[in-house]
Amino acid sequence: MTIDPRWLVPDPARPVFSLCIAFPRGSGTDLNGLAGLSYVTGQMALRGAGPFSRKAFLEAVDRLGASCDISVSRHHTLLWLDGLSRHFDAVVELAAVALATPHHDAGEFDKLVRELDVELDEVRDDDGALGARAFARSLYGDHPYGRPLRGSHGSLAALTLDHVKAHHGRLFAPADVMASLAGSLGQDALAGALTRIIPGVDLKTAMAGSIDADAFGCLAKKPGIHVTVVDKPDRTQTQLFIGQPTIPLGHPDWTALQLAQTAFGGMFTAPLSQEIREKRGWSYSVWSALQSDAWLGTFQIRLHPNAPDAAPALQLTLELLKNFQQQGPSDDDFGAAKSNLARSHVFGIDTASRLMWLRLNTELSGRPREWLDDAVARYEAVPFEDAVRSAAQHLDPTALTVVIVCTAATVLPALQALPGIASIEVIDWEFDLEDPTTIDE
Amino acid sequence: MKPLLPAPLGDVLSRLNASPPAHGAIAWLDAHVGEGFRVDRFQLANGLEVILWPDHAAPVAAWHTWFRVGSRHDPVGRTGMAHLFEHMMFKATTTRPEGEFDRTMESLGAQTNAATWVDWTNYHAKVTTWDLQIVCDLESDRMANLALDKDMLEREREVVKNERIMRVDDEPEGRLTEELYRVLYPEHPYGQPTIGWMEDIAAITLEDCQAFYRTWYSPSNAVLIVCGDFDSETILAMIQKGYGDLPAVSLPAEAHSYGALTVPDEPVIATAPVQAGRLVWAWRGPVSGTPEHAALQVATEILAGSDSARLIMTLVDDLEVATDVSAWINPWALSSAVEIGVTLRPDADPDAVAAVVEAALATFLAEGPTDDELERTRNSLETDFWRGLADVNARANQLGHAHVTVGDYRDLWSEAERLRAVAKADVIAAVAQYMQPDMVIRGRLEPLDDGSDDDGDDDDLDDDDDSDDEDEE
Numbered sequence: 001m002t003i004d005p006r007w008l009v010p011d012p013a014r015p016v017f018s019l020c021i022a023f024p025r026g027s028g029t030d031l032n033g034l035a036g037l038s039y040v041t042g043q044m045a046l047r048g049a050g051p052f053s054r055k056a057f058l059e060a061v062d063r064l065g066a067s068c069d070i071s072v073s074r075h076h077t078l079l080w081l082d083g084l085s086r087h088f089d090a091v092v093e094l095a096a097v098a099l100a101t102p103h104h105d106a107g108e109f110d111k112l113v114r115e116l117d118v119e120l121d122e123v124r125d126d127d128g129a130l131g132a133r134a135f136a137r138s139l140y141g142d143h144p145y146g147r148p149l150r151g152s153h154g155s156l157a158a159l160t161l162d163h164v165k166a167h168h169g170r171l172f173a174p175a176d177v178m179a180s181l182a183g184s185l186g187q188d189a190l191a192g193a194l195t196r197i198i199p200g201v202d203l204k205t206a207m208a209g210s211i212d213a214d215a216f217g218c219l220a221k222k223p224g225i226h227v228t229v230v231d232k233p234d235r236t237q238t239q240l241f242i243g244q245p246t247i248p249l250g251h252p253d254w255t256a257l258q259l260a261q262t263a264f265g266g267m268f269t270a271p272l273s274q275e276i277r278e279k280r281g282w283s284y285s286v287w288s289a290l291q292s293d294a295w296l297g298t299f300q301i302r303l304h305p306n307a308p309d310a311a312p313a314l315q316l317t318l319e320l321l322k323n324f325q326q327q328g329p330s331d332d333d334f335g336a337a338k339s340n341l342a343r344s345h346v347f348g349i350d351t352a353s354r355l356m357w358l359r360l361n362t363e364l365s366g367r368p369r370e371w372l373d374d375a376v377a378r379y380e381a382v383p384f385e386d387a388v389r390s391a392a393q394h395l396d397p398t399a400l401t402v403v404i405v406c407t408a409a410t411v412l413p414a415l416q417a418l419p420g421i422a423s424i425e426v427i428d429w430e431f432d433l434e435d436p437t438t439i440d441e
Numbered sequence: 442m443k444p445l446l447p448a449p450l451g452d453v454l455s456r457l458n459a460s461p462p463a464h465g466a467i468a469w470l471d472a473h474v475g476e477g478f479r480v481d482r483f484q485l486a487n488g489l490e491v492i493l494w495p496d497h498a499a500p501v502a503a504w505h506t507w508f509r510v511g512s513r514h515d516p517v518g519r520t521g522m523a524h525l526f527e528h529m530m531f532k533a534t535t536t537r538p539e540g541e542f543d544r545t546m547e548s549l550g551a552q553t554n555a556a557t558w559v560d561w562t563n564y565h566a567k568v569t570t571w572d573l574q575i576v577c578d579l580e581s582d583r584m585a586n587l588a589l590d591k592d593m594l595e596r597e598r599e600v601v602k603n604e605r606i607m608r609v610d611d612e613p614e615g616r617l618t619e620e621l622y623r624v625l626y627p628e629h630p631y632g633q634p635t636i637g638w639m640e641d642i643a644a645i646t647l648e649d650c651q652a653f654y655r656t657w658y659s660p661s662n663a664v665l666i667v668c669g670d671f672d673s674e675t676i677l678a679m680i681q682k683g684y685g686d687l688p689a690v691s692l693p694a695e696a697h698s699y700g701a702l703t704v705p706d707e708p709v710i711a712t713a714p715v716q717a718g719r720l721v722w723a724w725r726g727p728v729s730g731t732p733e734h735a736a737l738q739v740a741t742e743i744l745a746g747s748d749s750a751r752l753i754m755t756l757v758d759d760l761e762v763a764t765d766v767s768a769w770i771n772p773w774a775l776s777s778a779v780e781i782g783v784t785l786r787p788d789a790d791p792d793a794v795a796a797v798v799e800a801a802l803a804t805f806l807a808e809g810p811t812d813d814e815l816e817r818t819r820n821s822l823e824t825d826f827w828r829g830l831a832d833v834n835a836r837a838n839q840l841g842h843a844h845v846t847v848g849d850y851r852d853l854w855s856e857a858e859r860l861r862a863v864a865k866a867d868v869i870a871a872v873a874q875y876m877q878p879d880m881v882i883r884g885r886l887e888p889l890d891d892g893s894d895d896d897g898d899d900d901d902l903d904d905d906d907d908s909d910d911e912d913e914e
Contacts, residue, residue: 011831013477013478013498014827014830014831015827016824016827016828054758055749055754055758058747058748058749058754059749059813059817061748061749062747062748062749062750062817062820062821063813063816063817063820064820065817065819065820065821065822065823065824066820066824082824082828083824084820084823084824084827087820111758111761114761115757115761115764118717118764118786118787119764121716121717121787122716122717122764122784124715124716125613125715125716125717127611232714233714233889234713234714234889235611236606236610236611237603237606237607237610237611267547268543268547269540269543269544269547274540277600278540278596279596280596280599281595281596281597281598281599281600281602281603282599282603283600283603284600284601284603284604284607285607304603304607305603306602306603306606335548336544336547336548339547339548339549339550340547340548340549340550341550342550343548343549343550343551343569343572344550344551344552345550346499346500346501346550346569347501347550347552347567349499350499350501350832350833351499351831351832352831353831429714
């Protein structure tokens, strides 16, 4: 097997390794009504395989001081192996057994589903996580991106072990696999690991050009500013989410928009933080971010003002965004953002495991190979006018989803008095987390 | 063999000391030499310690300034002083207006922040190699020339109050931990929250900040750590020029009493709107840097440090009464706390779960770990050790913490040796000495009753708080 050298990131100074194998299917392949199928399928591979019970498997991994995990995104399933280099073969062997001969034990399946059901309810104990769930629900609605990766109570109840058994082969199919290895091991180690873990493996050489950016459909901005209040008792502080869908990674304006939004709220010295935190002390943390993949982008603002400050903080944030969208950044903020993004790029690739992941993730998200190498030049090449235009074109202060986790009585009257709000919906903090879609196999 | 000063480095010091600034003559103190690397410690005449770890793997470097002052040094009635002051260090100096520090750092793309804990305050920046001079200028400037004013203090006070609410008052676990530590250390500042009680945060004055700065922020009380891609002579020259004119300052003596531990009959209880309750056990432990501390580190790993750990397998997997179990010993200079925490499933009986945990601890105390558990833990800690050395910032962090709490940056390697050497009998002895049932403070986080008066139970909760761990700007 020939391995492109870029998938090997040497780190001879430390006797440890990180191996990531990416399979080209994720929760986006979950059947309708069965959200969480891919996640559960991945976890079931680690819950007993070959000669190992679940407990024996965990002990075997821990005995090596290693980790063997499977994570699922919307578009990929990733097998992560980490450990001491001298244990590489043993860790690889455990992973191979997990993927080749999972027990798919009924008792373990039931136990996993019970765990996930409890985890779903536990989300409510963390105001930030609760708000994020409500924000995704409000922003994405019935779009596949609104579907929880780990499932809902309803979808978990509908999942069966037969679904998992059938999905295992699809999820871990040997075609179009990508992999990268960081550490003190070489090409033979990676080739051997791939052959052992995925018999018949067919490595994909490049993702660029093979992604259908329309596969998940368009998510239109909903006109108006719509506020959802998640009413939770005993809160003196609020968790505030503001956002909207915007351009995906492959859009030609993406770099300019990233630069523009960094100048708005992506730095401590950007106007958003200066106005909210530095001048008024309203929120310890306040930021904006552009979170994009190959299919969809989301522009988001986060802050957590105390209850009495929530309405004025929201009003000021909306005004700042409106002004920014109309006028763009100042020369000074634009220059600082450009310098910040260009010069901080190195910190994403300054260790072997970071470089390994960024290379792989660049490929998985459909960006061209040179995207990583050209990052600094790309930011430096953006003219001021492009940043202004991208903000004007791709941010819309009149079409925003707002979620506030708070004790409603302490915030609602002030919210209702704010100008320009199209709707306010109050939902209980124990709101239904169900996936509304029907089962369709 | 004890590492010696290599001749080239001796030549460097000779050159730099030919005509040093008033307080800037540099002495070499000691070194740690490993396979393919070397870490050296120096000291300026004004007391400033400098630890350098050159590594040319990537064109980046971490610059850390550690001050030997943390929340244990907060003045009486002024808890939160060290932490609030840390925030003030990002404001103006006599030579730079407010905002210039952050804007300069952000324009460099630097990863910069600060952290305050019980024993120390650490200001850190990761920058590209060619920006180290700018960091040196900024850091030496704010060590010597901070300009404090009332308006800045009032604005930052509001930020810190908001931070406290985020970390403690609206964070159920934060409330419980704060109360637990107050009971564990009734007379010692370790029982006070690093972020401070709300009324103390409100009471801190500009004069308090100025006095705090004069007392604790001097080269005599600081350690500079630079890890990454640099030339040692260049960096030493930079530091000598930047800090060598600052005079040494005498530091106040410190005396603390821990107070007798009174174990309450009933658990410390906090209530909050949560689905899942939580049980916590906390004991006073030994100081960092000792074999006993290492043995308890191994013990906590075996109890809940990995997916196959005892308490996790029992409570999460077998009995399905918990969603998460954690155990750890904190690495403090004057004492430590050993903690076990269990996040309950909503339908679990807290008393029954507590009985299971305490029975498991009794078995552990009697029988100790198995050989297999010891092997798992050794390998896991070895992996963690190497992982922790990958990033220059993480390296500087570990060196700084070791140097300020244990008194020797080389404890980074000594600790790894101590952990490797822990035997079954060591674990049994340490658990027997420090984790007896009559020495434990128990805590419980309980969900609010259905239909309770949601806004009527706050008062005791808001005032009953913990010591949180680490606070950052």
